Structures are given as structure tokens and as C-alpha cells.
Amino acid sequence: MKILGIESSCDETAAAVVEDGTRVLSDVVRSQVDIHRRFGGPVPEIASRSHLEVIVPVIEEALSRAGLAASAIDAVAVANRPGLIGALLVGLAAAKALALALDKPLIGVNHLAAHIYASWMEGGAPPETPFVALVVSGGHTSLFRFDQPFEPVEIGSTADDAAGEAYDKVAAILGLGYPGGPIIDEVARAGDGARFRFKPPLLARDGLDFSFSGIKTAVLYRVTGRSAPHEPLPLSEQNVRDLAASFQEAVISGLLSASFRAVRRARAAALVVGGGCAANSRLRERFAEEAAAHGVRLFLPARARSTDNAAMIAGLGYHLYRLRGADGLALDAYPTS
Ligand code: KG4
Ligand code: ZN
Numbered sequence: 001m002k003i004l005g006i007e008s009s010c011d012e013t014a015a016a017v018v019e020d021g022t023r024v025l026s027d028v029v030r031s032q033v034d035i036h037r038r039f040g041g042p043v044p045e046i047a048s049r050s051h052l053e054v055i056v057p058v059i060e061e062a063l064s065r066a067g068l069a070a071s072a073i074d075a076v077a078v079a080n081r082p083g084l085i086g087a088l089l090v091g092l093a094a095a096k097a098l099a100l101a102l103d104k105p106l107i108g109v110n111h112l113a114a115h116i117y118a119s120w121m122e123g124g125a126p127p128e129t130p131f132v133a134l135v136v137s138g139g140h141t142s143l144f145r146f147d148q149p150f151e152p153v154e155i156g157s158t159a160d161d162a163a164g165e166a167y168d169k170v171a172a173i174l175g176l177g178y179p180g181g182p183i184i185d186e187v188a189r190a191g192d193g194a195r196f197r198f199k200p201p202l203l204a205r206d207g208l209d210f211s212f213s214g215i216k217t218a219v220l221y222r223v224t225g226r227s228a229p230h231e232p233l234p235l236s237e238q239n240v241r242d243l244a245a246s247f248q249e250a251v252i253s254g255l256l257s258a259s260f261r262a263v264r265r266a267r268a269a270a271l272v273v274g275g276g277c278a279a280n281s282r283l284r285e286r287f288a289e290e291a292a293a294h295g296v297r298l299f300l301p302a303r304a305r306s307t308d309n310a311a312m313i314a315g316l317g318y319h320l321y322r323l324r325g326a327d328g329l330a331l332d333a334y335p336t337s
Helices: 033-039 046-064 085-100 111-120 165-174 179-188 213-224 238-266 281-294 310-326
Strands: 003-007 012-019 023-029 075-081 106-110 131-136 141-146 152-158 270-274 297-299
Touching: 003 111, 003 281, 003 310, 012 046, 012 310, 023 046, 023 075, 023 238, 046 085, 046 238, 075 085, 075 111, 085 106, 085 111, 106 310, 111 131, 111 141, 111 152, 111 270, 111 310, 131 238, 131 310, 141 238, 152 238, 165 179, 165 213, 165 238, 165 297, 179 238, 179 281, 213 238, 238 281, 270 281
Parallel strands: 003 075, 075 106, 131 270, 270 297
Antiparallel strands: 003 012, 012 023, 131 141, 141 152
16 A cells, blocks of 8 residues: 655655555655754744645655656545644645545544654564653654554653754754754764763653753853853853763753653553654664663664654554544644644
């Protein structure tokens, strides 16, 4: 079964064709990063308009790279939640138009569930249940427990910013540009992560919820010298590297402790990590170390499939269709999960 996936929840316009949930026939991602860079983050209204301009060419490219006419597609899957509402509606309208014109089933896919699916998509078989999943992206930081492979139950979330958002904002404070995640990943490699002691971004020490606003402010105050008795810290190359590395160590340590706490409480044998920040090299390294130490199976997406893409939407769409059938043309979009 060949499914066309469409993704437009934030600032990537993406389309892909995936066969039977796993075989990726094409995977096209058109990023709007260059458009949003001067604003330091995605501007919702601009994102919607940019999706509108490129959605049809992106879908056409996905079909042509897969070597398929639109009529050869068996179903259309689309990310319909959560995300920027105007952005989601562009993808949803395109998906509905195609489904109607081609008389094919339409399947709504939760973007966060698709990030989780991306982690085991290639292997084919789901982790054994119960398992725990951490989604770390630009818009979300949440923990889920799965008692069934396709039924996430949220058990933790962030009270304020998402992990990726914190990376982006801290990169801005350090004058590193946008998007900050990949830049901090790179810069932190040459830094001393033990030089500054930032508190891990946990809402409560023994809980499963996160809070990233404190660490962002802590980095800002360390730089400006507002956190007496410190002097302002000049943004020299080495200071920036050390701040980036120390920020990253604290973030990862918070993500690790909440995730493995959730694993223990759920008596899970597997941990899945997905979302844009799952591309982070230090995060991947630390999660692999801890998973090995705890005897837990770790599922990480390929780095290129960590950030937003439509292959994960088409892939999960296949399983949802088999489980519960199509959604119909009344399918709506929602900003929340
Ligand atoms: O999942 P995603 O592509 O979009 C959302 O659903 O939000 O995640 C984007 C986020 C951005 O905040 C970006 O800075 C972060 O993922 N990101 C990274 C890395 N690559 C992307 N964060 C840390 N390290 C990376 N290598
Ligand atoms: Zn995402």
C-alpha cells in the first residue's frame, strides 16, 4: 500500500511516499529556515503563506521522485495536530483536495506520534510494550507511556518552553544564529560542559514534567552578569563554547533523569526518543550510554528523520489506516495534541 504523506505543522513543507509503512519511495522536505531566520523563530502567518506557495510543487516532487502518478497512490495521510493552526490547515486542505479528486482514503496523523514512529520505522517491528517515549522538538517536550504500540498516553510535558525552543533562544543569547539546535550541537563539542553549573530543566526533582524558562534565564544572567556576584561574561569564543556545552549538559541530564524515571515507573524495557533534538549528537551519545547501563533498549530515529518530515507521517498513516480505517473529509486540524 503506497501512502502519500503531507507535513506542514510548523516551518517545513514536506511530502513523501512510503510503501507499507516502512519502504520510503520519496521524501521531500522544503525548509523555511531562511525565511524565518531574521525573526529568530518561525512567524506563524509567514509560515502559512510559505506553505501555500510550495505545497503543490513539493507534493508533485514527492510523486515524481517515487516514479508514480497521483492516481497510483492508495491513500493520503496528513499531519493534522498539533502545530501552528494556519500552517496545519494548508497541508490539510491539500490532502483533502487530493483525497477527494482521486477518491482515496484520507488519514489524519498526530505529528508527535509520528516523531515517535520515526524511531522504529526503519526496523519495522515496534518496541515491546509497555514502552516509554520522549519527544523533544521545537514545539514540544513530552513523555508518553505506550501500553499498545499506537496508543500514547502523555505522562509528562513542559510547563513553558520546549527543549528545541530553549536551544534556539540560548543560541540567540550567545550570538550563534538560527536554528540554534544544530549550531549548539557543533559549538559545544569544543566546550567544557562542567564549567558552568546550570540546573537541569525539571519542574520538580522527582517528577516527569519539564521547565526550560529557568535555564534560559540562567544563561542570560550569567552572560549579562545580573546573577550577582558574577561579572558580565564577554562572549569570547571559549566562553561561548563552554556556555553552550554547560547548557547542553544540564538539558540532557534533565531529559535523561525524567525519561529513565518514567521507564522505571512503567517497568518498560524500551525507551524511544524522537523529534528535532533527537538529532543532537551529545543527546544520542548520553542516552545510548544510560540505556546500556540500565539494560533498556533504545530506539532513535536516523538523524535525518529526527527533524520534521513527511515519511514519518505516511509511515504511521499506514498503521493507523489498518487499525481504524480512514477519517473522512470532515477531518479537522488542531493546535494541541
Ligand atoms: O521536530 P522539529 O523539526 O520541529 C518541531 O516539531 O518543532 O524540531 C525542531 C527543533 C528546533 O528547535 C531545532 O533547533 C532542534 O529541533 N534541533 C536540534 C538539533 N537539530 C534540530 N536541537 C539540538 N541539536 C540538534 N542537532
Ligand atoms: Zn516536529
